[in-house]
Amino acid sequence: MLKKAPCLFGSAIVFGLLFAIGGVLLLIGVPLDRIINDQVISQDFLGYVRDENGTEVPNAMTQSWLHPPYSFQLNIWMFNVTNVDGILKRFEKPNLQQIGPFVFE
Numbered sequence: 001m002l003k004k005a006p007c008l009f010g011s012a013i014v015f016g017l018l019f020a021i022g023g024v025l026l027l028i029g030v031p032l033d034r035i036i037n038d039q040v041i042s043q044d045f046l047g048y049v050r051d052e053n054g055t056e057v058p059n060a061m062t063q064s065w066l067h068p069p070y071s072f073q074l075n076i077w078m079f080n081v082t083n084v085d086g087i088l089k090r091f092e093k094p095n096l097q098q099i100g101p102f103v104f105e
Contacts, residue, residue, distance in 0.1 A: 074104040 077100035086092035
């Protein structure tokens with residue numbers, strides 16, 4: 001029974017130190033979180049700003065989002081099944097007719 005007491009005492013000290021270190025890190029982490037949030041908010045964002053005349057114009061980030069420096073093209077191919085009855089009734093292999101590409105820029 002006496003041999004368990006030092007083990008329990010040592011465990012209590014280790015856990016106490018871990019909780020103390022965790023508490024200090026938590027207190028340091030709260031201001032660190034505010035600093036990080038302030039830095040993120042101060043960076044560029046999508047939106048509009050007012051110019052000298054008072055009109056709203058897109059900011060630089062919104063301009064680069066509206067008009068990216070690369071071209072975007074979407075190609076879509078569709079397929080038409082020409083022997084639907086054969087597939088449903090006789091388990092035939094489907095005959096497909098390719099339609100497309102439909103190009104969107």
